[in-house]
Amino acid sequence: MIGKLKGTIDEIDGDLVLIDVHGVCYAVSCASRTVARLSVGEAAVLHIETYVREDQFRLFGFGSHLEREWFRLLQGVQGVGAKVALAVLSTLSPSEIANAVALRDVAMVARSPGVGKKVAERIVTELKSKAPAYAGDAAPAIGLKQELGEGVATGPVTDAVSALSNLGYSRDQAANAVAAALKTAGEDADAAKLIRLGLKELSR
Structure with a gap:
């Protein structure tokens, strides 16, 4: 080998x-x-x-060990062979795949050539438990994104991410900003504070 x-x-x-x-x-x-x-x-x-x-x-x-690991992981999903796995890795970086899986962002995965909605849904469903271990640069916020994807995030976090998304930021960008805001403001921060700090993060 x-x-x-x-x-x-x-x-x-x-x-x-x-x-x-x-x-x-x-x-x-x-x-x-x-x-x-x-x-x-x-x-x-x-x-x-x-x-x-x-x-x-x-x-x-x-180009990296992490890319190879995602190539292997993707092929563990029903309907995904080497060709489709390469198409996903041609479209998304390892951290972007991890983010999409954590957030259950089917549309993001389905951007890959040859990946239909059904296959994308299987990818985000079957690999959700794998995302944290192979998140790469996305690791710091991956837990919060999983909570958002599963609909179990706290009210202030959900509201803050929704508000930032409504301002034109992607759900991934909004989640990253809110995750950073939580580190500064603490877990008990209200939505308004998270939005304010999140906007600061996004303006950097």
Whole structure:
């Protein structure tokens, strides 16, 4: 099994990347977000998921260990294979996937090519318990987002997120701002205070 490749990018053709490792070129399928960070002739490190089937040997490459973990997690959902998992990772970063799952944001996941509403619903439902462990940069606010997604957040928090969303911020941005506001104001803060502090966070 190949876990990681370190070498020089030899060629890029769509989502297929050739990486030269000491004279041996490996063909690796990558999400478009990963490909966008690569340049021909430059050194690169790809975290690899190896697929061995009776009729094929295929390598999938990712820019980080976290991206590879989400590739694996996504394929644990019914109806999600390698192609759909790559499409999701081409559209959303690991932290964005974690946020969408926590907030039960089906529309966010369904933005990915080839991902319909039913598959997106299965992704946010079946992976909700996994989001905190694989949240990456989203980790500080992931608990609050899960509470919002499950409809069990406190009244002031729900009202503050709703108010900020009504001002044009995404639900994710609003949740991040309110999570930061809670750290300053405390768990007993009312909605008005959370909105005020949240707006300060969003204006930074």
